[in-house]
Amino acid sequence: xxxxxxxxxxxxxxxxxxxxxxxxxxxxxxxxxxxxxxxxxxxxxxxxxxxxxxxxxxxxxxxxxxxxxxxxxxxxxxxxxxxxxxxxxxxxxxxxxxxxxxxxxxxxxxxxxxxxxxxxxxxxxxxxxxxxxxxxxxxxxxxxxxxxxxxxxxxxxxxxxxxxxxxxxxxxxxxxxxxxxxxxxxxxxxxxxxxxxxxxxxxxxxxxxxxxxxxxxxxxxxxxxxxxxxxxxxxxxxxxxxxxxxxxxxxxxxxxxxxxxx
Amino acid sequence: xxxxxxxxxxxxxxxxxxxxxxxxxxxxxxxxxxxxxxxxxxxxxxxxxxxxxxxxxxxxxxxxxxxxxxxxxxxxxxxxxxxxxxxxxxxxxxxxxxxxxxxxxxxxxxxxxxxxxxxxxxxxxxxxxxxxxxxxxxxxxxxxxxxxxxxxxxxxxxxxxxxxxxxxxxxxxxxxxxxxxxxxxxxxxxxxxxxxxxxxxxxxxxxxxxxxxxxxxxx
Amino acid sequence: xxxxxxxxxxxxxxxxxxxxxxxxxxxxxxxxxxxxxxxxxxxxxxxxxxxxxxxxxxxxxxxxxxxxxxxxxxxxxxxxxxxxxxxxxxxxxxxxxxxxxxxxxxxxxxxxxxxxxxxxxxxxxxxxxxxxxxxxxxxxxxxxxxxxxxxxxxxxxxxxxxxxxxxxxxxxxxxxxxxxxxxxxxxxxxxxxxxxxxxxxxxxxxxxxxxxxxxxxxx
Numbered sequence: 234x235x236x237x238x239x240x241x242x243x244x245x246x247x248x249x250x251x252x253x254x255x256x257x258x259x260x261x262x263x264x265x266x267x268x269x270x271x272x273x274x275x276x277x278x279x280x281x282x283x284x285x286x287x288x289x290x291x292x293x294x295x296x297x298x299x300x301x302x303x304x305x306x307x308x309x310x311x312x313x314x315x316x317x318x319x320x321x322x323x324x325x326x327x328x329x330x331x332x333x334x335x336x337x338x339x340x341x342x343x344x345x346x347x348x349x350x351x352x353x354x355x356x357x358x359x360x361x362x363x364x365x366x367x368x369x370x371x372x373x374x375x376x377x378x379x380x381x382x383x384x385x386x387x388x389x390x391x392x393x394x395x396x397x398x399x400x401x402x403x404x405x406x407x408x409x410x411x412x413x414x415x416x417x418x419x420x421x422x423x424x425x426x427x428x429x430x431x432x433x434x435x436x437x438x439x440x441x442x443x444x445x446x447x448x449x450x451x452x453x454x455x456x457x458x459x460x461x462x463x464x465x466x467x468x469x470x471x472x473x474x475x476x477x478x479x480x481x482x483x484x485x486x487x488x489x490x491x492x493x494x495x
Numbered sequence: 496x497x498x499x500x501x502x503x504x505x506x507x508x509x510x511x512x513x514x515x516x517x518x519x520x521x522x523x524x525x526x527x528x529x530x531x532x533x534x535x536x537x538x539x540x541x542x543x544x545x546x547x548x549x550x551x552x553x554x555x556x557x558x559x560x561x562x563x564x565x566x567x568x569x570x571x572x573x574x575x576x577x578x579x580x581x582x583x584x585x586x587x588x589x590x591x592x593x594x595x596x597x598x599x600x601x602x603x604x605x606x607x608x609x610x611x612x613x614x615x616x617x618x619x620x621x622x623x624x625x626x627x628x629x630x631x632x633x634x635x636x637x638x639x640x641x642x643x644x645x646x647x648x649x650x651x652x653x654x655x656x657x658x659x660x661x662x663x664x665x666x667x668x669x670x671x672x673x674x675x676x677x678x679x680x681x682x683x684x685x686x687x688x689x690x691x692x693x694x695x696x697x698x699x700x701x702x703x704x705x706x707x708x709x710x711x712x713x714x
Numbered sequence: 715x716x717x718x719x720x721x722x723x724x725x726x727x728x729x730x731x732x733x734x735x736x737x738x739x740x741x742x743x744x745x746x747x748x749x750x751x752x753x754x755x756x757x758x759x760x761x762x763x764x765x766x767x768x769x770x771x772x773x774x775x776x777x778x779x780x781x782x783x784x785x786x787x788x789x790x791x792x793x794x795x796x797x798x799x800x801x802x803x804x805x806x807x808x809x810x811x812x813x814x815x816x817x818x819x820x821x822x823x824x825x826x827x828x829x830x831x832x833x834x835x836x837x838x839x840x841x842x843x844x845x846x847x848x849x850x851x852x853x854x855x856x857x858x859x860x861x862x863x864x865x866x867x868x869x870x871x872x873x874x875x876x877x878x879x880x881x882x883x884x885x886x887x888x889x890x891x892x893x894x895x896x897x898x899x900x901x902x903x904x905x906x907x908x909x910x911x912x913x914x915x916x917x918x919x920x921x922x923x924x925x926x927x928x929x930x931x932x933x
Binding site: 265266267268269271311314315318337341342345348349351352353355356357358359360362363364366367368369370371372373374375376379380 | 525575577603618622
Binding site for chain 2: 736737738739740741742744745758759778779780781792794795798801802804
C-alpha cells in the first residue's frame, strides 16, 4: 500500500521524502507524541494548516512508520495506534461512503485532525510569544532591596463579664468554706454503739428491734437519733459478722430485729 | 511609635490628603517586591484612605519614568521600565530553563484555563508528566482551580498572579493573540468525532463541552 | 533586545539626554540589591553618561515623596521616607485570655474600688504580683485612684471607662452582687444550706455602701 502511494511521486521527490523520514526517525525520541510528529510532517506540505491535505499527511505518517519498521526501530504504542487510525482514516477518505456504516465520516475525522494540528500549532506560537515577552527578572525588575514589613505582634487580652463575675464569686466563696468538722456531740459513733451492744447482747434471747438499743438522749433529737440509728445498725452488722447475733428484716422498711446466737 | 498612634488617632477624624495617600502608596509599593492589592495597601494605611484613587495619581506620576506602576491581576507593583532592562543585566537571576513540554503546558493552561490535565493532554496529543505540572506549580505560575462539574470532578489548573507578574500581563485577558484564537475557534473544546486515538490515562473528561476560557472572562 | 544594541550603538556617538540618564539611574537604583556608587552606576550606563549629575536631578525629583534617594557612605540607595516608616510595620493582634490572677485582681478592683494593693491581697488571700497590676494598667482597664488617707498613704486602684466599655457596663455599680451571681448559678460551690452563715449580702453589700464606689463616678 505504501509503495502504491509512492508511485505517483517523482523519483527525486521520493528520495527526498525518504531521507526526510529517516532523519525524523533518528530523532524519534525528540517528538512529543504522534500529534507532534504529524505537525512536523505537515510542514513539508508548505501550506496553511487550514488547507492541509490530511490524506497526504496520513500517507506521510504511514511511510514514516514503515520506515521505522524497516530500520527496526521500536516505536511507542501510541505511534502505532495513530498509524492504525490514520490507515482507517485514509481508507474512509478514499472509498465512497458506505450508507450502511454508522459513525463519523472520513471528512469529519480529517477536519478534527486538522483542527487538532492547528490548535497545537497555535498553542506553540502562543508559548513562543509568551516566552518572548518582557519578563520579570530578565527585562523587567522588581525592587532589589525590598523592605520587609516588620511584624509587630500585639497581644490583646480579653475577658468577659462572666469571667469577671466568676472570678469574683470564686474569691468571695472561698472564705465560706472551712474544713468540714463533725459536730461531735450530735454523733453516736459505731465504736460507742458496739461497746454498748456487747454489754446488752447477752440478754437478747428473743428477736428484738435494734432501735431499742439506742442510747438515752439519742432518741428524740432527729439528728442524734439518725446518728445513733446508723451506728447501732452498723454495730449490729459487725456483731453478725462476729457470729454473736442473727439479724432479720421481714420486709422493706420493717423493723430490723436481732437476737443472740447460741 | 508615638508617631504611629498619633497618625492613627488623627485619622479617626479625617483621611490624610490625597497627595499624602499617594506618598504612602509609593512607600508601600516601593518596599514590596511582590504585587499588593489595594485591600492589602488599605490595611496598612490609616483609616479612611482610598488607595484606588491615590493609585491613579501615582500611576500618572510614574509615566515615562525609569520605573513604573504596573497592574498585576487585582494587584499593583512597581517595576523597571522594560526598555531599560539592558541596564540591569547584572541583576538577572539565572532562571531554570523550562522544558518545551513545560512551556507548552503553561501556554495551554494560560489560554484554556480553567483546564484539566486530560484537556491539556488532548491538545498536546501526549500525556503530561507529573514532573512538568509539579515544576509549574513549584514556580507558582499555575495553581489548582475549581474542580470541573463533570464526572470524576477533575481538578483544573489556572495561572497565578506570579505568572501575570512574570510575563508583564495585567490580566489573563491580555494574553497575546487571545482574541484571534478565540475568533478562530481554537480555544473551543471540540469533542473528537469518535474513534480518535485518545491520549493518557485521564480520558474520562475529554468529551465534555467545557466553557473553557469564557468562564474566566465573563466577569 | 534590538532596542538594547541600538541603545548601545547610539551611545557610542553621544550620551543620552540627562532626563534619560535620570530614568536609568532610577531603574538601576530601584532594582539593585545594594547601594551603588556613582562609579558602579556609570559602569552600567552607556558611555558618556554622568551619573553624578543625573543623581542631582533624581534626588530633587524624589524630594518630599514617599521614597527618597539617600546617600549610604559613598553609595546611593532608594529608601522609604522616614516619616512613613510606620507603614512598614504590620500589627498582628493576638487575643489571649486574661490570666486567672488578673481576672480576680480586676474583679476585686471593680467591686471594691478604690482599693489598695494590700486590700486586694487580703481579699484574694495571696499576694498580687507586680506584673498582674502592670498588665491591667497597660490595658487601661484600671488606673490609679486617690491615695488612701491611712498611714503610708497607699495608692488605690479604680477601674476605667475603657473597662466599663469593654464589659458593657454603664457604671461599676451595675456589676451584679453576690446574691445575683448565686441566683444566676455563677457560684458553683454552693455551701450546704444551714451550715453556713448567710454571707451573700455580707462583704459586698458593705462595699456597695462604701463611699469609695461613688468617688469614681462623680466626675
